[in-house]
Amino acid sequence: EARARSAEGIKIALELLAISKDGHYKEVALAFAERTKSTLLLEAFNQSRAESVSKIPDGVLEEGRQLSAKIAALEEEVFQARHDGGIADELPGLEAELLEANRKYNDWVGKIDRDYPNYYQLKYNVKTLSSTDIQQQLAGSGGAFIEYFVGPEQVYAFVITGSRFEIISIPKDFP
Numbered sequence: 001e002a003r004a005r006s007a008e009g010i011k012i013a014l015e016l017l018a019i020s021k022d023g024h025y026k027e028v029a030l031a032f033a034e035r036t037k038s039t040l041l042l043e044a045f046n047q048s049r050a051e052s053v054s055k056i057p058d059g060v061l062e063e064g065r066q067l068s069a070k071i072a073a074l075e076e077e078v079f080q081a082r083h084d085g086g087i088a089d090e091l092p093g094l095e096a097e098l099l100e101a102n103r104k105y106n107d108w109v110g111k112i113d114r115d116y117p118n119y120y121q122l123k124y125n126v127k128t129l130s131s132t133d134i135q136q137q138l139a140g141s142g143g144a145f146i147e148y149f150v151g152p153e154q155v156y157a158f159v160i161t162g163s164r165f166e167i168i169s170i171p172k173d174f175p
Helices: 002-020 023-035 039-053 056-085 086-113 117-122 131-138
Strands: 146-150 154-161 165-171
Touching: 002 146, 002 154, 023 131, 023 146, 023 165, 056 086, 056 131, 086 117, 117 154, 131 146, 131 154
Parallel strands: none
Antiparallel strands: 146 154, 154 165
């Protein structure tokens, strides 16, 4: 679902770019691709680093792990209920339970932000490079940065050199 949302965000940013000719929308599209592509790996790395550096009690960390595990299990149940006609009547109850689990997790994250700001910053503060930052690093090298994002209907290629930034949209008409 996150991948589909990001693909839609990239698509909308490119439509806004075409309408307005405002290069800012290239940055928006690149940010969607960058943030989505590395989210799981980055979350795992940041969580490990945050846990080792901050002084957050094990019980508080365990509460977050349990909430995350419950959300993952409920998301799987909702996915199955949507795709299996036999248990579709359970879907509203599962969705309500998932919504409540997400609310509890968000409350937990808010508590962490308030009570353990160092942990919160290490785990949740995700920064990406802008195309300008990348171009500065590539200036004079003759190198290129190529990022791709595979959405359900399009593949987007972000090509950045020391002097250019292009986004290429390729229809995904192949397996």
